[in-house]
Amino acid sequence: MREDLHALYRRLHAAPELSMQEHATAALVAERMSALGFEAWRCGGTGVVAVLRNGEGPVVAFRADTDGLPVAEDTGLPHASTARGTLPDGTDVPVMHACGHDTHVTAAIGAATLLAGARGAWAGTVVFVFQPGEETGEGAAAMVADGLWERAPRPEVVFGQHVWPGRAGQVELTPGPAMARADSWRVTVRGRGGHGSQPHLAVDPVLIAAHAVVRLQSVVSREVGAQESAVVTVGTFHAGLKENVIPSEAVFTVNVRTLDPAVRERLLPALRRVVAAEAAAGGAPEPLVEELYTFPLLVNDPAATEALRAPLAAALGAGNVLHAAPRMGSEDFGHLPDALGVPGVYWFFGGVPGEVLDSGAPVPTNHSPAFAPVLEPTLTTAVTAAYAAVLSRLGTAAR
Template sequence: MDLDDALTQRMHELYTGLHANPELSMQEHRTAELIEGRLEDLGAETFRCGGTGVVGILRNGDGPVVGFRADTDGLPVKEDTGLEYASTANGVLPDGTEVPVMHACGHDTHVTAALTTAELLSAKQDAWAGTVVFIFQPGEETAAGAKAMVDDGLWDKAPRPEIIYGQHVMPQPAGTVHVSRGTAMAMADSWKVTVPGRGGHGSQPQDTTDPIVLAAHMVVRIQTIVSREVDPRESAVVTIGSFHAGLKENIIPAAAEFTLNVRSFKPEVREKVLASIRRIIRAEAEASGAPEPGITEISSFPQCYNDPDAAGAVLNELRRELGEGNVEETQPLMGSEDFGSLARAIGVPSVYWFFGGHPSGMFDSGSPVPSNHSPHFAPVMEPTLSTGVRAAVTAILSRVGRQ
């Protein structure tokens, strides 16, 4: 299936419009309306699911059922790409804070590729038979979207697929695709830790319990978990992402707060690291004579796992379509995704791959390459978008294509 000039132009216009108008997680109202309109123009059945999630169903006679997922949310990042179609949008976080919004993770490329794939399949019905379920998922960045769709009865309302595919643009050479067998991305757990103390005057520390000193000990000790408690042959990352306490240099505050993030590939490693963090937090508080700190879960991402046989089949098909030199089998990434929840909910396999978004020359320049979540992240339109479409169409047709 080829992208002709007219479809390519529509694809580019769709992409620039999406890029200029991002929306925060679980607030993708305009984006959902646009997706619904595009799908309905193709004759697809549509329904809302999980709030701002949209499902589109393309039926074309008897045959296999395949799922394909694209995430739709932007990030609270102020864009600094210099693009003519750069975002100037603002949004409001759940706590009421107004923030700039940007498609800093490339979800606009995912939506564009999925909608263009649906248009191609709709126009070339003689090339395939079966049903394709397009899942436009909100809230990937907060790990809320996939769960919201499943909890809202996604698989009671939509045909159950035999496999679910998904993809993500990355800071890799445009025109390339990268697939792993087995684990594709890590599990991730984020916590907020509230450390109570007893406040007072900075000149009278004997009458206080200093939560800054206490929390600092926790932070330092937590950093030893990976180096001293996890088997060196395993992988884990523990990051303290924020630390807040106090308002004035001569006041010992009544509490401190920090947030942390844990990445791991194996459930047993995940449980060990999280248990160790809890142990250290409680033990340090007891050592300081302070109340037990509060731990609040911010988010929890499941493992993103590629069925090895299905991933191998996708690799072979993509190499035939894109060329051996453009498709690489890779190792898992420490990044995280909630994509895996969609297939796990119904016990079917899934495959998730990555496609490049930057000019190849950028990697030889010696300058830093903008990563996902950077204010400078700006995938080049081509061959990024056409590669995303070709990869999606190839994977889907490997199941529903007419021989």
């Protein structure tokens, strides 16, 4: 089984697809799950739902995300991706599984294989959700809107997991708020174009936007409490086409992460205030602020999270099940349990050999062109954790 899963992982890694374009991935997943005896169907465009009924008992759901990222791979692996894709705006880009979703899909199929082969040991129903579009925050909401929970049996809990550059062989649990809410904006600063030699006859949006970018960071340092958490990142900045032309507008994008709704309610208006004030100071009209997307706050149900600790410890060893602080990364996993009002639990598993971490050498992170989790014990850990989690909530088969 391990050899088969390794081959599946390499196949997925070599052929990533962009968010909401995972057509080949969905077809492969549906084929594999159907072969295991699951009832599989498409949902939310390129999502796949797979259900295995095994008598009367609880219903448990497990989610794995499927999309890649517009990143040019630089791992040097023999199965490195050379795939390309097209962004919604028509831009041709390289595509890579730079966040490990190929690992997630492989682990879910591995756990499904174990469950299908052990039907005499459990009773109930398992729902696997292979979700597209996690990287853009579209996929979970699209599946819910497309009738995911109207057609699939209603689960009593939804599980999920994610690889990260932690110690391979270990998993990390976080009860309560586990991953940040994210808000992303596009800000267009509108000035008045002119000749670079005559800035006094123009209104320079580049200067205004540059001041805004710097000043935005002061909101976290001066308006968010030292014991509170928030991150503000300006990820893109575009303006002009020639060095001696003052353009008529400058555009930048902002990403905001928060763990506390009260902090978010203070932070977002403050960011808008800064952008508007810098424009006013430069003699420009109020900038256009467009919301690009949001990710929900991911909150692990405390009771369900603690209940999972013992089964994971039994499967992986108590020393390999750790407690972790909340992360400022974001996920749309929360849409799936939240849509039903049921508990959700989401954990992380490591993908870096311990000797590498202990050496102090730099380790590529998720979204890096060099991100490549070590194959083992990463996959075995992920399959074991998923299988143990699902099995822990299912009923016992009648004897």
